[in-house]
Amino acid sequence: MKSPESLQTSNRLIWVERMARLMDNQFRFPGTQFRFGLDPLLNFIPILGDVSGFLLSCVILATMLKHGVSRKLAILMALNILVDAVIGGIPLIGQVFDFYYKANARNIRLLKEHYQEGKHQGSGWGLIIVIFLVMFAMLAGLIYLLVQLATWLKDLF
Template identity: 55%
Template sequence: MAVNDDAKKLRWVESVARLMDSQFRLPGTNFRFGLDPILGLVPFLGDVSSFAVSGTLVLTMARHGASRHLIIRMVVNIILDMVIGSIPILGALFDFGYKANERNVRLLKAHYHEGKYQGSGTGFLTVIIIIMVLAFALVMYGLAKLIGWLYGYVQDLW
């Protein structure tokens, strides 16, 4: 019964990753995109919601046997997506092409295919959550500093 439960949860991960990264197709082309780049157009709220969904997917994959090395690679994908994705205009373009969630699902499938499935790693998940929260806080701090600097720059021009 547990194996069937794992399969359902991993199918859920795959479908959410597809929704976030490639659910829609630009008519007349093969170019696919998902909700992630669309949400990224909404300042702050879009980045936070995309980060939360991506983090939830990685945590689910970690609970279902991803190794520490694989989880670190997945978190790096998410942090890269979050950091570059938070840059206005460039970040939106990056989000259309990078597709961090689908990259993570492909990594997990390759991990299972190689037979490196290890089972749950609850202690390591705690460390990953802390790292993700710190990375998110660092990006928000950087954005606040950038906005403060821009505000001061504009004030000096007036």
């Protein structure tokens, strides 16, 4: 594990912090404290904007992985990127969501907690199990709703 120093002191990871800032917090609405980056602006370009933001987030994650983070932290970061990509891809809702969620800034915060406070250590198996249980419950709920819809449609005709 690296020493608990500021992320800024690690020359290898300054690029990661700068990219995350550019994607999530580079600009400010005049007269407010609300910050946003390129990610929500790119998402106004259908498909291409979503894909480019996702790929840049993946490159940032790959750089963090290259510099040695725990598997649990990598899973948490990947989940942030996945949530940002899935919900951000929904027309209209996704554009608004991207102004507020800021997956890259969240990942930088997680990375700092990892290095400075020793958080998010371990293999992440507990997190993986919870994710699969939630996904299974969502799938079961979706199947139930589809069966109910099919039954309703059958009774309708």
